[in-house]
Amino acid sequence: MRGGKRGKEIIMEKTFDVVAVGTLNVDLIIIGEAPRDIEALTQWVGPSIVELTAAGSVGYCAVDLARLGLRVSLLSSVADDIFSEWILRQLQAEGVDTQAVTVEKGTSSGIGIYMLLFGSRKRPLTGRLATHAPWPDKFSPAQEEHLRNARLLHCGGYLHYPQRWGEPTEKLYRKAKEYGLITSVDTQFPLVPVEGSWMRLLENLLPYVDIVFCDESEAQAITGISSLEEAARDIRAAGPGLVVVKRGAEGALLVTKEQVIHQPVFSMEEITDSIGAGDAFDAGVLYGTLAGWNLQRTAQFAAATAALTLKGVGGTQTAPTFAEVEAFLANMT
Numbered sequence: 001m002r003g004g005k006r007g008k009e010i011i012m013e014k015t016f017d018v019v020a021v022g023t024l025n026v027d028l029i030i031i032g033e034a035p036r037d038i039e040a041l042t043q044w045v046g047p048s049i050v051e052l053t054a055a056g057s058v059g060y061c062a063v064d065l066a067r068l069g070l071r072v073s074l075l076s077s078v079a080d081d082i083f084s085e086w087i088l089r090q091l092q093a094e095g096v097d098t099q100a101v102t103v104e105k106g107t108s109s110g111i112g113i114y115m116l117l118f119g120s121r122k123r124p125l126t127g128r129l130a131t132h133a134p135w136p137d138k139f140s141p142a143q144e145e146h147l148r149n150a151r152l153l154h155c156g157g158y159l160h161y162p163q164r165w166g167e168p169t170e171k172l173y174r175k176a177k178e179y180g181l182i183t184s185v186d187t188q189f190p191l192v193p194v195e196g197s198w199m200r201l202l203e204n205l206l207p208y209v210d211i212v213f214c215d216e217s218e219a220q221a222i223t224g225i226s227s228l229e230e231a232a233r234d235i236r237a238a239g240p241g242l243v244v245v246k247r248g249a250e251g252a253l254l255v256t257k258e259q260v261i262h263q264p265v266f267s268m269e270e271i272t273d274s275i276g277a278g279d280a281f282d283a284g285v286l287y288g289t290l291a292g293w294n295l296q297r298t299a300q301f302a303a304a305t306a307a308l309t310l311k312g313v314g315g316t317q318t319a320p321t322f323a324e325v326e327a328f329l330a331n332m333t
Helices: 038-043 057-065 084-095 141-148 168-179 218-223 226-236 278-293 295-309 321-332
Strands: 017-019 023-033 049-054 072-074 076-080 100-106 110-116 124-127 148-155 183-184 211-215 243-244 252-255 258-261
Touching: 017 057, 017 278, 023 084, 049 057, 049 084, 057 084, 057 278, 072 258, 076 084, 110 295, 141 148, 141 168, 148 168, 148 278, 168 183, 183 278, 211 218, 211 278, 218 226, 218 243, 226 243, 226 252, 226 321, 243 278, 252 295, 258 295, 278 295, 295 321
Parallel strands: 017 072, 017 148, 023 110, 076 100, 148 183, 183 211, 211 243
Antiparallel strands: 023 049, 110 124, 243 252, 252 258
């Protein structure tokens, strides 16, 4: 078991704690300080931190979950190029099970390029979209067995992929509920123009979802409601028991039928970048959910998990173990 000591509350009845669907890609991350003046920039030559990381809409979260000590399997697709070979090696080294990942011939991996040279520590400048499917439309018997033998199904970036909107994903989530899995979705955002509220893209899926993750702009776009608490309640009314709105430096809002928790961030002196911090927050919430913790403890654990990733490049370089998160929280009290 990777990640050191596991929480005693985690139950090991099934083969996997989490199965996840979503794309896998590489992030090329360049961190430094370049001139803001365009004329000076054209003459500038300087060293930077340059790292390649295994990422994608579920890549960071899968590693975060594995570092915390959970057993994670991916039901995704990758290309048959050198980038995907590298991605799979990196995930396997972290203890993530990739046996159920489909390799699509004649396709190309996605590449996110983060030019963090001008003050930003978050957003990609450009990139290449993957040409393979985000995850298989139909599962093989072996992939189906991975789903059946898991405790929780998580989807990263559902709204990114029009080819998976509606029935394909709804069918998967209905099956997951039939198998007794907890289900979660990080919506993220459409990569194609969508007129009006995004709720119509989600409303038939949400009755099968227990936990929804989104950021504040996504919550507003899904519902058309500016108040984050009201937007979260509107999403929750469509089916999920818990809605988590991630707010970056402002923390997170967690809303159930009975509770509303405004979880602040933990201040960190050392911040390299904030890439993947939201994925780490997801992982912390999923860990707490599987452990059966109350919402307050879960929110604090998730915030600490996210904070510890800020020290390293990308979403997983300093992704913490369970013991490291608990030690961090102990020092905060």
